[in-house]
Amino acid sequence: xxxxEQHPSTLSVQEGDSAVIKCTYSDSASNYFPWYxxxxxxxxxxxxxxxxxxxxxxxxxxxVTLNKTAKHFSLHITETQxxxxxxxxxxxxxxxxxxxxxxxxxxxxxxxxx
Amino acid sequence: DVKVTQSSRYLVxxxxxxxxxxxxxxxxxxNMFWYRQDPGLGLRLIxxxxxxxxxxxxxxxxxYSVSREKKERFSLIxxxxxxxxxxxxxxxxxxxxxxxxxxxxxxxxxxV
Numbered sequence: 314x315x316x317x318e319q320h321p322s323t324l325s326v327q328e329g330d331s332a333v334i335k336c337t338y339s340d341s342a343s344n345y346f347p348w349y350x351x352x353x354x355x356x357x358x359x360x361x362x363x364x365x366x367x368x369x370x371x372x373x374x375x376x377v378t379l380n381k382t383a384k385h386f387s388l389h390i391t392e393t394q395x396x397x398x399x400x401x402x403x404x405x406x407x408x409x410x411x412x413x414x415x416x417x418x419x420x421x422x423x424x425x426x427x
Numbered sequence: 428d429v430k431v432t433q434s435s436r437y438l439v440x441x442x443x444x445x446x447x448x449x450x451x452x453x454x455x456x457x458n459m460f461w462y463r464q465d466p467g468l469g470l471r472l473i474x475x476x477x478x479x480x481x482x483x484x485x486x487x488x489x490x491y492s493v494s495r496e497k498k499e500r501f502s503l504i505x506x507x508x509x510x511x512x513x514x515x516x517x518x519x520x521x522x523x524x525x526x527x528x529x530x531x532x533x534x535x536x537x538x539v
Contacts, residue, residue, distance in 0.1 A: 319469070322467070344525065345524070345525035345526075347527065347528070356517065356530040356531065356532050356533060357470070357517070357530050358530070359527045359528070362527065364525070402469060402470060406524050406525050409475070409483055409485075410483040410484075411477065411481070411483065412458075412477040412483070412524050413524030413525065414460075414472060414475050414483065414485060414524070415460065415472070415475075415519075415521070415524070415528055416472060416486070417462070417469050417470040417471075417472075418469055419467065419468060419469035420469045420470075
């Protein structure tokens with residue numbers, strides 16, 4: 314079926330460095346791509362999303378880029394801080410029967426070393 | 428604030444039992460989802476619903492069913508619980524398929 318692949322599964326960076334997480338999707342009709350952050354023991358929460366009519370979106374230290382032709386999108390975190398340590402999930406809205414369904418990648422565990 | 432509330436934080440059930448996981452949202456959202464979260468596998472979609480009494484299978488529906496009799500409530504049913512259904516179950520809701528999904532706090536189910 315349609316899926317979302319996410320890499321890497323774990324990522325360790327030094328505080329202040331940048332972190333990049335990449336995802337690919339298979340459904341060319343997908344048009345909504347959110348990113349979620351899940352801190353230990355907590356529920357996933359949206360941090361940024363992008364729609365297919367734009368190629369890049371930025372919110373302070375977080376940015377997302379989308380390449381519709383190649384069917385991949387990436388999360389960029391600059392000037393990482395220890396509180397950025399969490400599991401990050403990408404997702405794509407994919408055709409599923411009568412409506413779209415939200416399919417997630419397998420997650421990236423980001424560790425920011427002080 | 429959107430609130431998505433799952434009825435239990437922790438559950439322990441025996442193999443073969445019928446298990447009900449309840450989820451309620453208070454924002455009049457059309458879409459509701461059930462995912463299970465397992466280490467290394469991410470969030471896998473079990474079932475979703477886009478309207479009252481309407482449901483669609485996700486990627487791993489086997490062994491599960493759902494019920495949506497009212498817009499605010501989406502129930503996940505394990506017809507006959509098995510040990511391989513031990514997992515964290517997350518409910519979510521969204522206004523439509525292309526807007527933010529809000530998650531419940533999760534139910535950690537252990538089947539013994």
